[in-house]
Amino acid sequence: MKRHSNTHQLRLITEISMTPFMDLVLVLLFVFLLAAPLLKADKEMLAAATAPAPANLPPATPAPTEKMVLQVNSDLSVTLNGAMMARADLPVSLKQIAGRNPGVGIEVRVHRDLPVQQLVETMQVIEDAGIQKTAVTTHAAAP
Structure with a gap:
């Protein structure tokens, strides 16, 4: 079954x-x-x-022919390529530099504790001198 x-x-x-x-x-x-x-x-x-x-763009600016360092310290003292100078003499010196070398570039080293207004005033002096190539860096203390 x-x-x-x-x-x-x-x-x-x-x-x-x-x-x-x-x-x-x-x-x-x-x-x-x-x-x-x-x-x-x-x-x-x-x-x-x-x-x-496009054709309407301005040509690229060439690299600076000479580089200078403008340092603004925490006590508002100014050095240009390591040489201490009075802040009041800065506009005249920069105009002379721009007249001698129109392609000069300025590296602005500002102390990091300074107010931004100090940087703005320094950049205005550089622009008034006719220098167009600039760079900005901050630093903690004088090297």
């Missing part, structure tokens, strides 16, 4: 659940919707970088 089991027979499942597939499609859709504007911006930046420069 043949025995019959009460357990169910295994059968092949031929259907696929669509829920995980739709989740994946929606996630990919959101990713591509977010990435498309970024890719477009990248292409525009690349095109702008490889395009020739």
